[in-house]
Amino acid sequence: MNSPLPLPRALSAAVAAGVLLALSGCQTPRDAKxxxxxxxxxxxxxxxxxxQDWNRAADAMVASMLASGVLERVPEQPAVLAISRIVNNTQQQVDTDSLTKKIRVALNQSGKVITTTTLGLGGKAEDPLAKESAEMAAMLAGQKQVTRLPYYTLSGKLLEDRAQAGKVKQVTYTFQLSLTTVKDGLAVWEEEKQITKQGTRSSVGW
Amino acid sequence: MKSLAPLAALAALLLPLTGCQTNVNTVSRAEPLARPTPVSDKRIVTDRTLGELIGVVSVNETLVSGNLRKVQVTLENLRDNNREIRYRFEWVDRDGMAVGGVSELWLPLVLAGRETRSVSTVATTPRAVDFTLKIVEGK
Structure with missing residues (x-):
């Protein structure tokens, strides 16, 4: 039978346990979760x-495009959009779909835009089977294939700027997008979103 | 003890220069031309500390692209220190079902001392009718 702890010791133990409990939620997990x-x-x-950078950039772009009202000026809704070139001028290899797919999904949900998957840059279809099937169906029906041409194209560029002062490193990623009307080649909407991160190590927390 | 006094005075002088205590002065039109549409809001505070640090000045709403709701919430840092928060908008449809979407993500925001800043979002579907803004303290 253990004797009960003296009150001051019990109090200290309780306080220590409380502090540990409070800190446990902030510790870095060792196991995958x-x-x-x-x-x-x-x-x-x-x-x-x-x-989170892709998410933030996509969110800002979508909000800007929808708020601009440009998608309301299309003669036939929803507007057909084709994805053009997104130039990657950063030091890393990225898949620009990380940005464009989120934008496409959001615009599709809005009901304002649908994206063509059979018409792509350099004649490459995103969905070659859909393109071939349409061609086959048109051939079997003895008709000329009718492809709905895009009203808009989406193009852009990713940029990177690095700076360092002492131990502090800073990187700015710039996301630029333009929405161009196919019939006249004019950019009717343009947006730029910059995301800057700073830290003394490569990895930093929020 | 006496020798600590100059150090304390120096620390007090340097404190405003550290960047942790930068208040914002503003100037704007005395009679604003803007006529925002205010939204009456319901606030649920589970973090009293944060509730005393960040205030909600106004909630406005408008329609964009014909039928999409855009809301803007103006936040105010109620203290003199810089305050880092994270916020997230969530939308629900007419049946109270969560809509989801690309715009529902936690975004960081740093408010300088006494600064007022607006955060906004556009619903990506016309089904979205009501919204919730969640705010938590940043790390």
Whole structure:
């Protein structure tokens, strides 16, 4: 039978336990676990475009495009959009679909835009089977294939700017997009979103 | 003890220069031309500390692209120190079902001392009718 702790010791132990309990939620997990994609727990690094950067850029672009009212000026709704070239001028190899797909999904949900998957840059279809099937169906029906041409094209550029002062490293990723009307080649909407990250190490937290 | 006094004075002088205590002065039109559409809001505070640090000045709403809702919430840092928060908008449809979408993500925001800043979002579907803004303290 253990004798009960003296009151001051018991109090100290309780306080220590409370402090440890409070700190436990902030500790870095050792075991793998699921976290919210792009949420507060996601890792932030200086040497690459992180998932939350893509999300933020896409969100800003979508909000800007929808708020601009440009999609309301299309004669036949929803507007047909084709994805043009997104130039990657950053030091890293990225898949620009990380940006454009999120934008396409959001615009599709809005009901204002549908994206063609059978018409792509350099004649490459995103969905070659759909393109071939349409050609086959048109041939079997003895008709000329009718492809709905895009009203808009989406093009853009990714830029990267690095700076360092002492131990502090800084990187700015710039996302630029333009929406061009095919019939006259004029950019009717343009937007730029910059995301800057700073830290003394490559990996920093939010 | 006496020798600590100059150090304390120096620390007090340097404190405003550290960047942690930068208040924002503003100037704007005395009679604003803007006529925003205010939204009456309901606030649920589970973090009293944060509730005393960040205030909600106004909630406005408008329609964009014909039938998409855009909301703007103006936040105010109620203290003199810089304050880092994260916020997230969530939308629900007429049946109260969560809509989801690309715009529902946690975004960081740094407010300087006493600064007022607006955050906004555009619903990506016409089905979205109501919204919730969640705010948490940044790390």
């Amino acid at each position: 699921y976290i919210e994609s792009g949420g507060a727990s996601t890792v932030v690094t200086l040497d690459q475009i992180n998932i």
